[in-house]
Amino acid sequence: MNIGILKETQSGEHRIALLPEAAGALVAAGAAVTMEKDAGAKAGFSDASFVQAGVAVRPDAAAVLRAADLVIKVKGPTPAEFDAFLDGQALFCFLTAAKRPELVDFLLRRRITALAFEAVQTEDGRFPLLAPMSTLAGRLAMSIGRDLLRDIDLRRVVILGGGTAGTAAALAAGSAEVDLFEIDTARLRRLRPILPSGVALHPVPSPLLTETVASADLVINTATVPPGSRTHLVDRATVARMRPGRVIVDVSATIGGAVETIHRLTTHEDPVFTVDSVLHYAVPNIPAIAAGDASRALSQALLPYVRTLARHGLPRALERCADLRRALVCRDGEPMNRSAWDTRP
Structure with a gap:
């Protein structure tokens, strides 16, 4: 699986979803990881630190998206990013879809399979991301x-x-x-x-x-x-x-x-x-004030789920992991868990 990490474009959003050590763990497990240039810079993580972990750094989002099977972001894409996505791609991020009708339209129209960080839920009711x-x-x-x-x-x-x-x-x-x-x-x-x-x-x-x-x-x-x-x-x-x-x-x-x-x-x-x-x-997005600390906490919580997706592929990962199934907002552009649409961070 090729995992693409995009730079955040929303105003004031400086976090990155995966740190170099997390990306390195995915590479060591056999995944290819591609990242947009300077995606971690404002959180204090240089491109060089990602390259050292085995990540391929690309000059822009379009180059990352052309190679990615699974796209990882902190916040959902903005309208300016929609056109660069490929039909049928998978996306994993804080979606807050219930607040963004234009994002919902994009996900369905482009047949995106989307999982929401905020809707990942354990059997005992916790929201680990x-x-x-x-x-x-x-x-x-x-x-x-x-x-x-x-x-x-x-x-x-x-x-x-x-x-x-x-x-x-x-x-x-x-x-x-x-x-x-x-x-x-x-x-x-x-x-x-x-x-x-x-x-x-x-x-x-x-x-x-x-x-x-x-x-x-x-x-x-x-x-x-x-x-x-x-x-x-x-x-x-x-x-x-x-x-x-x-x-x-x-x-x-x-x-x-x-x-x-x-x-x-x-x-x-x-x-x-x-x-x-x-x-x-x-x-x-209050946590973006402390982008480094927030990114570290998010990356640590996120890595086990991305590792599961990379190891098994999306269909089998969803079969094996109930936490991820609960976070499935849409699959190939078809709405799925209504609770995932309505969950807010």
Whole structure:
């Protein structure tokens, strides 16, 4: 199998999905690995380090795609990349297909077989490729919030969602008072022994939510609510009651989702907008801030799955590995697991 690694083209996205040592392990196992020039540079990994591992470096994406049976990226391809793909190729990356209708059309029209990093799921319900990115995003969200508050002391934090990102944010809160709201009561019970005793846990819905958010210095949203929802965990009226200079960091980065006032997504170059004197941070790919660490964590988690695909080929790998079957978004352009379409990182 020829595995192609593409350079990321989305704004602010500097991660690479496989590190030189992972690519080298695939080469040692008999795969051919081809990489676009400078694909790892912004994460701190030179072309020379990949060449030393046995990777063939090509000058552009088109040259990589011409040789690739399986294409590996961090984020799904952008419209500018669509034409370079070959009909019937296989793609493995963070797709977030439910948010990108133009990507869905491309996958089906070009008969792509696509697997979503975010939908790879183990038998016991874990998401091994999503989890390390969510952990990093939660930690970074707390750091970003502190920085945006500037001269305001961080005394009270509200975290919406108690999944991997929300838990990581709570653990990074230090001495601040934390209120964490979570809809899954079973998850709340599991969180209690994990989190510090100073973290107050609340079910959703809760009569305390509005008042708690209104008095918070920092709100971190990790909950997934569909874009354009009619109901929100934090509505416009609640944001208007927050004190000037306070901060909302939306890790889920969904327009009109959990936070009504997230009316647009932002970028690493221009990360913040203000509504009612409250700063809103809505960058979709927070882990890219720490591209080296994020790439290392992703590569380590990804390698066993790519090794399985390389060793057995796509059809047999899907037969043998239930984790990969759950991540199958489409096969030869035919929609497959609906749950994989709807899973979001």
